[in-house]
Amino acid sequence: MGAVQADAELVLLAQAGDAAALGVLLARHEAAMRAVALSLLGYGPDADDAVQDAMVVALRRVGEVRDPAAVGPWLRAIVRNNARMALRAPRPVPVAEPEWFARPADTPTPEEALDRGAMRDWVWHAIDALSEPDRMVTLLRYFSDASSYEQIAAVCGVPVGTVRSRLSHARRALAGGLRTAATAAHADVGASSDARWREGRDMIATAMRGDFDRVVRESWWPDAEMLAPGGLRGGIDLAIHGMTKDLTDGVRQRLRNVVASGDVVIWETDLISPPDDPEHCPPGALWLQVLREGRVRQLTLFHPVAARETGRPAAV
Structure with missing residues (x-):
């Protein structure tokens, strides 16, 4: 060149x-x-x-x-x-971008x-x-x-x-x-990305039907570790207990974003509070999953601050 x-x-x-x-x-x-x-x-x-x-x-x-x-x-x-x-x-x-040099989007x-x-x-x-x-x-x-x-x-x-x-x-x-x-x-990368999306949607849908136990047993290692908000640390039982409690409380999750590269997979979900308690939970959750041979060896659950609350531009 x-x-x-x-x-x-x-x-x-x-x-x-x-x-x-x-x-x-x-x-x-x-x-x-x-x-x-x-x-x-x-x-x-x-x-x-x-x-x-x-x-x-x-x-x-x-x-x-x-x-x-x-x-x-x-x-x-x-x-x-x-x-x-x-x-x-x-x-x-x-990460900001000068709008006057970019096409309207x-x-x-x-x-x-x-x-x-x-x-x-x-x-x-x-x-x-x-x-x-x-x-x-x-x-x-x-x-x-x-x-x-x-x-x-x-x-x-x-x-x-x-x-x-x-x-x-x-x-x-x-x-x-x-x-x-x-x-x-x-x-x-399109096929791999589509597969991760389908996998995430299927797992969340299964969890919302009350069968999160099966999702975890099939896709996590038995010794997998979970890190939860508030400093909680545990394994498979902590994950199942947390999801079961959310479902019992009427909380639902909807998959919004999937990002994956190698052995790192990120799910972002919208958390939907029960109608009679609209402030029950944060608006969203981030699942940071680290895999080993295709199965989860560590999950970190986090509640991000929305972009509009941090002042970060929506499109970056």
């Missing part, structure tokens, strides 16, 4: 599925992106986060760039928005936005190649409601600094892969 290719041509190639073209764009504009971050945040991890988050946005959203010739300002604007968010409040940098969920991109197979192949800890924080950060550093730390049971470090490593790996060689063909 020639270095003299114009930005507009590279954007069109990237939108057509040429991941290497996006790698050239990121390498070409990285210095300018970093200059914006440093001018607003100074040297430190926040500036690195702003640049790396912008690269992940580009990886997932380049297909929505309306003006290919303006990709440089688009990338710098993402960095600038993230940096300003970091300055306004002492919370983690949310119907606010797709992150996984829908990714599925619409021609490079989705390469992206998921790259995520699969991450270590389990890096993959876990990446899925939570970019594909779930538990996306703030504090919430990820709570779900994973590690300090916020560890979350930052793992995310930084994961983003460098993703962007670095683009810079080097991202042209190899990779298997279509």
Whole structure:
């Protein structure tokens, strides 16, 4: 690929599925992106986060760039928005996107936005190649409601600094892969994703019929561990007891999102309180499942703070 290719041509190639073209764009504009971050945040991890988050946005959203010739300002604007968010409040940098460079959209969920991109197979192949800890924080950060550093730390049971470090490593790996060689063909992830969705829907439906015991016995290891809100820790019996109590109380769950990569599977469900007690339970739950040979070896149950409550943009 020639270095003299114009930005507009590279954007069109990237939108057509040429991941290497996006790698050239990121390498070409990285210095300018970093200059914006440093001018607003100074040297430190926040500036690195702003640049790396912008690269992940580009990886997932380049297909929505309306003006290919303006990709440089688009990338710098993402960095600038993230940096300003970091300055306004002492919370983690949310991944923002400059709307004036993007096509009007119907606010797709992150996984829908990714599925619409021609490079989705390469992206998921790259995520699969991450270590389990890096993959876990990446899925939570970019594909779930538990996306703030504090919430990820709570779900994973590690300090916020560890979350930052793992995310930084994961983003460098993703962007670095683009810079080097991202042209190899990779298997279509659609079939695997559909299978995970069907599996999740079937299991939740079975649980709602009062047969969660069978779901757990068939899909969990006998020595599986469950970590529940409030510091509760137990095994299969704790999971069955919790679901049985919810059903007895009239609580129902509806599967809303499934994200999976390798041995990490995330379910997000809407929790529906009984009509006579509308405040009985939080609005949603996140099931972080770590598998071994296809069966659950650890489940962490978490109640995320909704995006609208944290100030994170709905479409990232």
